[in-house]
Amino acid sequence: MKNVKLLITSAPHVRTQDSTRKIMIDVLIALTPATIAATFFFGLYALVLSILGMISAELIEFFIMRVLRKDKNFVPNGSAAVTGLLLALNVSVATPWWVLLIGVVFAIAIVKHAFGGLGQNIFNPALAARVFLLVSFPTFMTTWYKPIASFGGWYTDAQTTATPLAILKLQGFSKVMESTNYLDLAFGNVGGCIGETSAILLFIGFLYLVFRGRIKIVIPATYIGSVLLIASIFYTINPERFGSPIFHVLAGGLMLGALFMATDMVTSPMTLKGQAIFGLGCGVVTMLIRYFGGYPEGVSLSILLMNALVPIIDRHTQPRVFGRRKA
């Protein structure tokens, strides 16, 4: 009989053909509609920022892993590209390319790798970097351009504008509805970060992730649900000051945040109950900042705050072990 080498490995001896890379590629695919929307509304420069974000993030991670962390076997897995793209989608089209680059370095080197790298970071790297840029380069990060809404344009000929949430904060809800309408809000024809404005295209990407089983679906459900609930209550109290529930869901970074940032696998809870608490917390804090905070938008800060609570949430939402009484 022909001889073969007998392999001794640990069970199970079959594994799914799934991988971290496949998950990351799925997330990139899911972000494609929003990236196309960014290009359409804010011009080719938005596409340049998106691609720059992805490529620079991968290069920086490659350098860190191969050179600084001396991991000879490191092969890029796409997680850095996801961070880079998310950060790019989270800046204004007024952001110079080098500012984005600084943000990417901060996201990958500090937020991700200083905490241990893939899977080890407490905070969502793209969000932490966005807040870092917001406090370091407030002018670039809060100058908004009116969408040009046609493919092929650059951005420089566009006029500056205010985001709908800023209008709500400074001038009230009736002024918001004079400057825009629900349809424009849903499709993204408003001022804002390049990737956050089109609620509908973000949602299409999200459906892809749901279909692929790639997402902690309880988080967006409870996040958006709690925003709707809170906004409904406050809307009945003072519609002019607080704005309508639909407006709050469509405006600002809520869809991008709830569908793609809060659901980041690494920085969100592991159990369904924990994910519900996490989503709920995000919704409450977002609305508190939107209503009563100094910033018009609270999505980034609320998710970062909840990121910090994930270890505590995980600890207190452990599932009941089969055959045991309630833990």
Added chain:
Amino acid sequence: MKLLTFKGGVHPPEKKLTEHEKIQKAPLPEKVVVLMAQHAGAPAKVVVEVGQQVKTGQVIGEPQGPVSAYVHSPVTGTVTNVAKINSAVHGIAVEAVTIERTGEDEWELLPKLDWTTVTKEELIEQIKKAGVVGLGGAMFPTHVKLNPSKPVDTLIINGAECEPYLTIDHRVMLEMDEELLEGIEITKKILGVKEVYIGIEYNKKDAIEHLERKWKGKVKVAALKTKYPQGAEKQLIKAITGREVPSGGLPMDVGVVVQNVSTMVAIKQAVVDGRPLVERGMTLTGEGVNRKGNWWVRIGTPISWIIERLGDGFAEGYNELKVLMGGPMMGIPVPNLDTPLLKGNNGITVIPEQKRESTNCIRCSYCVHVCPMNLQPYLLDLLARKKKYDEAAAIGLLDCIECGSCTYICPANVEHVKSIKLAKKVYRTLRGGKK
């Protein structure tokens, strides 16, 4: 049809390559190596000497202590060696008797019993004398399991066969329904239970329909969702009866006894035919062997003989292969081909290694959602690797049934089961005696 199931689990490719292959009788091997530890509990004591002639079915090992079992000679021949050999399954050296066959079978049988007239105690004694153990893999002595210390009202026959590749239980259910039913009737009489179920995964629809037709009114056929680990004892009980075996407990704690399909056939043969357990049905399968099939093989037959004579050797094109005792999810890879077949081996699966990339855990939570014991495999793995065994035990280290669903599904290719198995060993050693 309503399919019963449990929470969690995975669905690996079924690869039931041999499901249409009739069980064939393998020729007799020239040599057998019979381990004295072919059962959970204390190993048997060798009662033959080198040079002694033995008949097929003659006792060569006697039980030591209450949880132990008889071992019989699987062939007629001469004892040529009594020595300790390394066993992949046990992880330690185990006493073994080598017998070289001198001719055709000359049987030494037990008395044949009419089970309808003898007492429960006589039946249990006969099953003990025949060396019957759980043939699903755990090899727990059947005479102990059939004498539970708590009241039992339900007998469940495990025909789930949820491991990919393996098909022997499937074939037994299709081809041997009469012997199977007689084994069940005997077991029912011993346990004095009213309710009897047989649980079968829906990918064996032909077996479900066959037994429903043949056994109408005698045994309830429970169709189960095709999902791994549907055949794990606790998950099977939960799916069929809704009862949850308590942590650290046994099925009898919820009034249930679970027996494998093949064990029922062994019980029938022991009681009705007076035949000790010297042979079992097994599946030889996997991409790594030329001929795949279901066979009746004598216990103690070396795996090399099985692969060469029954499997026509290793398939072309492979320089490295895994030869597994059992299926791909929980099977144990053998380090050398001299390893003999044990009573609990329901199959030998020969497959190539899958190459996969590993990354850190990305907290996708897939493992938490598939764990049939509702554990947190990612956390157990983390605590085990940090050597925090007490913390791991507090969140269910010892509740893990090592089914491998978490490791199967993990996109980062984390080896949860490997570190959990090791942590269990270390924890039991460190905390030995202390509860």
